[in-house]
Amino acid sequence: MKRKSIRQVIPSQKVNMGGHIVEQPLPNQVMDQLDPFLLIHHAEWTFKGHQRQQEVGIGGHPHRGFSPVTFVFKGEVRHQDSFGHDAVVGAGGTQWMHAGKGIVHSERPSKELAEKGGEQEIIQFWVNTPAKYKMEKPYYLPLSEEETPFIEDVHYKIQVVAGDYKGIKGPAKTFSPMLLLRGEIKGDAVDLEIPSHYNTLVYLLDGHLEINGTVVKQKDLVYLNNDGEILHILAHEKTRFIVLSGEPIGEEVTSYGPFVMNTQTEILEALRDAQMGKMGVLIEEF
Numbered sequence: 001m002k003r004k005s006i007r008q009v010i011p012s013q014k015v016n017m018g019g020h021i022v023e024q025p026l027p028n029q030v031m032d033q034l035d036p037f038l039l040i041h042h043a044e045w046t047f048k049g050h051q052r053q054q055e056v057g058i059g060g061h062p063h064r065g066f067s068p069v070t071f072v073f074k075g076e077v078r079h080q081d082s083f084g085h086d087a088v089v090g091a092g093g094t095q096w097m098h099a100g101k102g103i104v105h106s107e108r109p110s111k112e113l114a115e116k117g118g119e120q121e122i123i124q125f126w127v128n129t130p131a132k133y134k135m136e137k138p139y140y141l142p143l144s145e146e147e148t149p150f151i152e153d154v155h156y157k158i159q160v161v162a163g164d165y166k167g168i169k170g171p172a173k174t175f176s177p178m179l180l181l182r183g184e185i186k187g188d189a190v191d192l193e194i195p196s197h198y199n200t201l202v203y204l205l206d207g208h209l210e211i212n213g214t215v216v217k218q219k220d221l222v223y224l225n226n227d228g229e230i231l232h233i234l235a236h237e238k239t240r241f242i243v244l245s246g247e248p249i250g251e252e253v254t255s256y257g258p259f260v261m262n263t264q265t266e267i268l269e270a271l272r273d274a275q276m277g278k279m280g281v282l283i284e285e286f
């Protein structure tokens with residue numbers, strides 16, 4: 001098997017999300033998306049405490065046509081939605097949602113985090129859905145660290161959130177083939193195998209690493225070529241990274257705010273349906 005060559009290493013940029021500064025590795029100056037991945041945000045917040053849960057985080061908003069996924073690294077994230085789901089996921093866990101034909105959800109820190117204060121670190125990324133599954137019923141899966149399978153060595157731990165990795169099956173249901181991993185490594189090397197035709201991105205949360213011989217530093221996005229299977233990851237210090245890889249869907253993408261469809265007409269329909277309450281009504285409980 002051959003190592004994937006590196007196409008480009010792209011530093012992430014800080015963007016302002018309604019008053020909150022987050023790192024944005026994707027989209028970037030080089031690409032609007034890497035099919036099927038549409039967006040990656042890395043946020044590190046400190047909650048000051050003595051706040052009510054309803055005062056912090058993001059209140060009810062709709063989505064349609066893709067999967068917004070949140071990897072939780074520090075602090076807890078509570079999800080509530082218009083289909084009645086309500087779950088808190090802590091560090092090492094994942095909030096997985098397929099918005100399908102439409103859902104309204106809120107994303108907030110846990111009650112404890114709002115009241116006592118503390119750090120929260122998350123990565124949210126958006127995965128596109130093939131046209132024929134965009135109007136499926138919404139699907140939600142809260143996944144704790146304990147429920148996430150992994151491979152492990154003295155020097156590394158790699159969690160498999162979605163896709164198959166050497167017989168380990170990630171729990172999240174996807175609508176196109178992909179492999180989504182989150183890793184921690186210290187002072188050693190690991191070879192990861194990714195199908196060569198999968199579009200592949202690696203994002204580094206902290207520290208620095210060598211990936212297939214190229215030095216990568218914290219908050220860099222590594223864009224790999226589809227010319228091999230191996231990611232040789234060599235760490236000189238303790239670092240954390242994620243691997244987003246998947247078969248390209250190869251369809252036109254038209255997005256507007258929280259909706260990702262194929263055509264402008266479908267976007268207008270999504271706006272209308274959301275306004276008419278067809279994505280449900282979320283009455284949050286605190």
Ligand code: MN
Nearest residue numbers: 063068105107
């Ligand atoms: Mn959302």
